[in-house]
Amino acid sequence: MGRTRSAAKDIGAILADIEAEVRAENDWGNVASYIPELADIRPNQFAMSVCTAAGETVSTGDAMTRFSIQSVSKVFTLALALGRHGDLLWRRVGKEPSGNPFNSIIQLEVENGTPRNPFVNAGAIVTTDAILEGRKPRDTLAEILRFIRSAAEDDDIWINDRVARSEERTGDRNYAIAHFLRSCGNLRGECALVLGTYFHHCAIEMTCVQLARAGRFLCSAFGDQRLIPTERVRSINALMMTCGHYDGSGEFAYRVGFPGKSGVGGGILAVVPNVASIAVWSPGLNDFGNSKQGTRALERLSERTGWSVFA
Structure with missing residues (x-):
């Protein structure tokens, strides 16, 4: 190369x-x-x-x-979701470029609640839901941190709670995306729990x-x-x-x-x-x-x- x-x-x-x-x-x-x-x-x-x-x-x-x-955290959560669900994940999220901004809702509505890829916000929320399924948010966040720390060979990596809370306060569009996903049957957890996990791993x-x-x-x-x-x-x-x-x-x-x-x-x-x-x-x-x-x-x-x- x-x-x-x-x-x-x-x-x-x-x-x-x-x-x-x-x-x-x-x-x-x-x-x-x-x-x-x-x-x-x-x-x-x-x-x-x-x-x-x-x-x-x-x-x-x-x-x-x-x-x-x-959103760089979406690389790590995708790795965990694929490890847990394998190719079944692709039944819930696509693998195609979006051609739209990362927080677009329009394309999600046109395509019946299936996000184009796991890196746009809608796709990352579905991916977060997939790794959260059957677990508590704190356990899922601990798993994400363990994975990143292992990859970096460095335990001094943390979540900034102030940033996470800031995103929660201003995350109306992400809440709208999550509720639309849930209305289409593509979000299995409660919106607040999934988004709380999502905001924290982004932070x-x-x-x-x-x-x-x-x-x-x-x-x-x-x-x-x-x-x-x-x-x-x-x-x-x-x-x-x-x-x-x-x-x-x-x-x-x-x-x-x-x-x-x-x-x-x-x-x-x-x-x-x-x-x-x-x-x-x-x-x-x-x-x-x-x-x-x-x-x-x-x-x-x-x-x-x-x-x-x-x-």
């Missing part, structure tokens, strides 16, 4: 150059102001970490600053270093074992490529060339299969709701390393 496999010291130099270019541009986008706890975050922050398949991590910028991973906080290391299970082997089967890795990476940036997924695939999943907290988890897991964070967003400078940074990284699933 790719034209070159740069050594770690070369990656470090590339990351430093990218950070310098990002900060020189001073074009940060806008933070997700509709979530009060995210509204006051300074947009002019930037971090990037690369964790190689061998487990070596190289970083630049504010790589030890914690941020709310938001998990991580650093870029932790997120890059946590994504390594989608890159290649995880030490001497895999956290999930190879076929599940392939499925998740495929969905990250086609659906991971909502209605900006095609643009991201064209510009960057490898799978990625964004969150409105400004984080992006990207995967170059068998090469590296990459985390980038810059809280200012573009018009699609994806990190503006994070996307540009990944495009530059792809250009300078030759990493791409298409070359």
Whole structure:
């Protein structure tokens, strides 16, 4: 894969150059102001970490600053849901790009309560319902945290309760989605319990270093074992490529060339299969709701390393 496999010291130099270019541009986008706890975050922050398949991590910028991973958490909940339900999950949620914003209700109504994919909000709510089924929210959240901590090999990963409560207070559209799903028979738990779990896993906080290391299970082997089967890795990476940036997924695939999943907290988890897991964070967003400078940074990284699933 790719034209070159740069050594770690070369990656470090590339990351430093990218950070310098990002900060020189001073074009940060806008933070997700509709979530009060995210509204006051300074947009002019930037971090990037690369964790190689061998487990070596190289970083630049504010790589030890914690941020709310938001929809990046959907990668981990999808892995858990597939582990619990297998391909039966696809009876409740599709595998197609949406072409609509992440919180769209229109498409859900047209398609009778079956979300297009597990990364739009409706699909992630169904996925959360699938892993919550038969359990209490606190036990499900504990399971999600255990999985992420195991993937990152780091127990210092937590949920920010203030962010979760902030999302609950302003989550009317997600409540509307959940109630519509339930009216179609595609939500089995109580809306409040499912959404409480959903808001809390979106409020998990991580650093870029932790997120890059946590994504390594989608890159290649995880030490001497895999956290999930190879076929599940392939499925998740495929969905990250086609659906991971909502209605900006095609643009991201064209510009960057490898799978990625964004969150409105400004984080992006990207995967170059068998090469590296990459985390980038810059809280200012573009018009699609994806990190503006994070996307540009990944495009530059792809250009300078030759990493791409298409070359």
